[in-house]
Amino acid sequence: MTATVPPYRRIAEELRRRIIAGELTPGDRVPSTRRLAGDFGVAIATATKALAVLRQQGCTVVRPGVGTVVAPRATVAPIRAADGELSRERIVRVATAVADAHGLGELSMRRVAAELGVATMSLYRHVPGKDDLILLMIDAALGEERLPAVRPAGWRAGLIISTTLLWRLFRRHPWLAPAMSLTRPQPAPNGLLLVEWVLETLAPTRLDRRQRLYVHILLFSFARGIATALEPEAEALRETGVGSDEWMGSLAPPAALSTEALPRFAELVESDDFDLDLDLLFRFGLARLLDGLDGWLNRTG
Structure with a gap:
């Protein structure tokens, strides 16, 4: 039977x-x-x-x-009686x-x-x-992506690689950034390898051990901060079907405030040439952070 x-x-x-x-x-x-x-x-x-x-x-x-x-x-192998161990x-x-x-x-x-x-x-x-x-x-x-076996020349190139890799992973998994704690970091082996990369990248600079770790925390916090918008945005898209660009396009100054009170904002809305692209925001912010670090490292006295 x-x-x-x-x-x-x-x-x-x-x-x-x-x-x-x-x-x-x-x-x-x-x-x-x-x-x-x-x-x-x-x-x-x-x-x-x-x-x-x-x-x-x-x-x-x-x-x-x-x-x-x-x-x-898509593979079309016959479905087995058991789904695997x-x-x-x-x-x-x-x-x-x-x-x-x-x-x-x-x-x-x-x-x-x-x-x-x-x-x-x-x-x-x-x-x-x-x-x-x-x-x-x-x-x-x-652990889905590995840092290069050969480290690039210069601390800036190394930090761009490690922080961009982290951003890609946050992008791929919208839950990842909120799941990672800043004040109580989880002891994930692959996360520690990322920390080690940053510390080693900064080793040739004049920063001491404590400052190098602060730089890592700063860059992690920056990428994580932007990435925490990914999961709520994905949830809002699932629930409403309205993308962020469409939602931003519907914004207007509050009725209680005239365009005279918000001339710059009104100008921005009327121009309709601003897109809140998180990838662009990430690249812009990372470049500015590294510019500031570069100025600090090169400061005399």
Whole structure:
């Protein structure tokens, strides 16, 4: 007698069929869990498990602010009876995908277990708790890119490399910056490697050990400060569908203040030539910070 196929696997097979048939092509958005639940008459948790199977098979990926989409080179290997051995690395990978797509506030051990299609208690054999999971996620995210094996000439070039790498990771994972503490830094090994890079980059300068660490904290705080806008913006986009450019374009001086009271602001609004691009803001701010550090290092007396 043939065993009954679980509903979540039937959904995964149907979506996989659509990918094979070309009905869903690379980059196309996959129906949301709510849409799947309605279309197939199942619970949200069942639809979530179906999407988790597709991700584990390489058919789909999660894009922050967009949702689940067909992978650039979606694989269509048959879905196995078992989804693979549960491991710490697999738990961290799925937890990161949840946080990327839905924000850190939606992350829970239960949510990760549902994505993996396992019992919640089974996660605790690999990860003691949510705080430990977040630390592992931070370390994994910071380890996604490596600093160059050959250090560039000059402290400025080295600091641009390390701070820009950090910004890219913050950009890729909008939850990462808010998750990292300034006053109580988490002991993530890959984070410590980044600190070491900055300290070594500044070693040839006249700065003492304490000052070098202050420079690292300053640059980290700058990148993290701008990056803390990423997760709220992604959440606002998911909820309203209105992008930051569109929202900024709707701004006008408060009715209580005339354009005479705010002539410069009114001029800026009327010109309509300012875009609040966070990447441009990051590059502008980093350059100005390094200009200031350069002037300080070259100061005589």
